Amino acid sequence: RYEVLEMYLKAKEFIELYYKEVEMDEALLKNRLLEISNEINESGTYTLTYDELAYGARVAWRNSNRCIGRLFWESLHVLDQRAITTEDEVAEALFHHLQYATNNGKVIPTISIFRPDHIRIWNHQLIRYAGYETNKGVIGDPDSIAFTKVCESLGWKGLKTNFDVLPLVIQVGNQQPKWFEIPQTCLLEVRISHPTITDFVNLQLKWYGVPFVSDMKLEIGGIHYCAAPFNGWYMGTEIGARNFADEKRYNVLPDVASVLGLEQTRDSTLWKDRALVELNVAVLHSFKQAGVSIVDHHTAAKQFKQFEKREEDQGRKVTGTWSWLIPPISPAATHIFHKEYQDKVVTPNYFYQKRRY
Numbered sequence: 300r301y302e303v304l305e306m307y308l309k310a311k312e313f314i315e316l317y318y319k320e321v322e323m324d325e326a327l328l329k330n331r332l333l334e335i336s337n338e339i340n341e342s343g344t345y346t347l348t349y350d351e352l353a354y355g356a357r358v359a360w361r362n363s364n365r366c367i368g369r370l371f372w373e374s375l376h377v378l379d380q381r382a383i384t385t386e387d388e389v390a391e392a393l394f395h396h397l398q399y400a401t402n403n404g405k406v407i408p409t410i411s412i413f414r415p416d417h418i419r420i421w422n423h424q425l426i427r428y429a430g431y432e433t434n435k436g437v438i439g440d441p442d443s444i445a446f447t448k449v450c451e452s453l454g455w456k457g458l459k460t461n462f463d464v465l466p467l468v469i470q471v472g473n474q475q476p477k478w479f480e481i482p483q484t485c486l487l488e489v490r491i492s493h494p495t496i497t498d499f500v501n502l503q504l505k506w507y508g509v510p511f512v513s514d515m516k517l518e519i520g521g522i523h524y525c526a527a528p529f530n531g532w533y534m535g536t537e538i539g540a541r542n543f544a545d546e547k548r549y550n551v552l553p554d555v556a557s558v559l560g561l562e563q564t565r566d567s568t569l570w571k572d573r574a575l576v577e578l579n580v581a582v583l584h585s586f587k588q589a590g591v592s593i594v595d596h597h598t599a600a601k602q603f604k605q606f607e608k609r610e611e612d613q614g615r616k617v618t619g620t621w622s623w624l625i626p627p628i629s630p631a632a633t634h635i636f637h638k639e640y641q642d643k644v645v646t647p648n649y650f651y652q653k654r655r656y
C-alpha cells in the first residue's frame with residue numbers, strides 16, 4: 300500500500316511539472332493523473348508517454364549539477380528503446396545510438412532509454428579503452444582494469460595495446476551478461492597532433508571522439524531507468540587535463556615535457572603546467588582538424604553563463620557542484636570559479652547506481 304502511494308506522489312509531482320512547463324490545460328492534467336492512478340493501483344507502476352519520457356530526460360540533464368554543458372538541455376535527442384527485451388536487441392540499439400550520435404563527427408547529444416529495471420549495461424562508457432596489469436607495469440587505461448578483467452572472464456580477449464576498445468557487456472534480469480564487440484563503423488577515433496610542434500605525434504596518442512556514459516540511472520517521476528546511456532561532445536580538458544594527464548590514468552606529462560624540451564628537475568619551472576597547456580592545445584587542434592565536435596573550457600564556461608541567465612529569466616534557480624563545474628586547468632580564468640552554487644539535488648536527474656561487478 301505504502302509503495303503505491305509513494306509512487307503516485309512522485310508521479311504526480313513530475314506530471315504536474317511537465318504540464319506546467321509545456322502549458323497543457325488543467326482538464327488534460329486531471330485526466331492524465333487519473334489514468335496514472337489507475338495504472339499504479341493495477342500494476343504498482345505506470346508508463347510514461349514518449350513526450351513525458353523525452354521531457355523528463357531533458358529536465359534530468361538540466362538538473363545535473365556537475366554538468367557545465369547544460370545550455371543545450373532542450374535539444375537532447377531521445378531514442379525510446381523501452382520495447383526491447385533481449386541482449387542482442389540492446390546491442391543493436393546501442394550500435395545505432397553510436398552511429399546516429401557520432402554523425403561523422405558533428406556530434407548529436409542523444410540518450411537511449413531502455414525498459415526500467417530489467418536491462419543493465421555494465422560498461423562505464425560505451426566506448427572506452429581496456430587496462431591490463433602486467434609484470435612490466437600497466438598497459439592501457441588503469442581506470443578500466445577491473446572491468447577489463449570482467450570482460451576477459453566472459454571470454455573476451457584484447458590485443459593488449461594501449462587503446463583496445465572494450466566490448467559492450469549487456470545483462471537482462473539476473474541472467475549471465477553477454478558481450479558484443481563494437482563494429483568499426485560505430486567507432487571514431489582522433490589521433491593527437493600539435494599545430495606547431497611536429498614531434499608531438501611521436502607520443503602516439505589518440506582518443507575516442509565521443510563520450511557515451513552508460514552506467515548512470517535516469518530517474519523520472521519515481522521510475523528508475525537503470526539503462527539510459529547518454530552522450531554529448533567532449534570538453535577538451537577531460538582528455539587533455541585528466542584522461543592523458545592524471546598519474547593514475549595515461550600519465551603522459553613527463554613524455555610531453557620531454558617533447559617540449561623542458562627541464563623537469565624543479566617544480567618551479569612549471570614544466571607540468573606548460574606540458575598541460577600544450578597537451579590541451581593539441582587535443583582541441585586535433586579534434587577540430589578531424590571535424591569532431593569538441594568545446595574548450597573557456598567557451599563551455601561562457602555557454603554555462605548563458606544557461607544561468609536563461610534559467611534566471613525562466614524563474615528557475617541554477618544548482619551546481621562547484622568543484623565539478625570549474626575546469627581542471629585555468630579554473631580562475633572562468634566566471635564559475637568566482638561564484639557559489641547550491642548543490643541541491645532534485646529529480647528528474649541522473650544518479651550513480653551500484654555496480655553489478
Ligand code: HEM
Binds near residue numbers: 530
Ligand atoms: C553537449 C555537450 C556536453 C558537454 C561539453 C558536457 C560536459 C560535461 C563535463 C566536462 C562533465 C564533468 C565530467 C567529468 O569531470 O568526469 C559533465 C558531467 C555530467 N554531465 Fe555533461 N556535458 C554535455 C552533455 C551532457 C548530456 C547530453 C547529459 C545527459 C543527458 C549530461 C549529463 C551529465 C552528468 C549527469 C554529469 C555528472 C557525471 C558524474 O557525476 O559523474 N551532459 N558534463
Ligand SMILES: N=C(Nc1cccc(CNC[C@@H]2CCCN2)c1)c1cccs1
Binds near residue numbers: 511
Ligand atoms: N562530455 C562528457 N563528459 C562526461 C560527462 C559525464 C560523466 C563523464 C565521466 N565522468 C567520470 C570520469 C571518470 C572518473 C572521473 N571522471 C564524462 C559527456 C559524456 C556524456 C555526455 S556529455
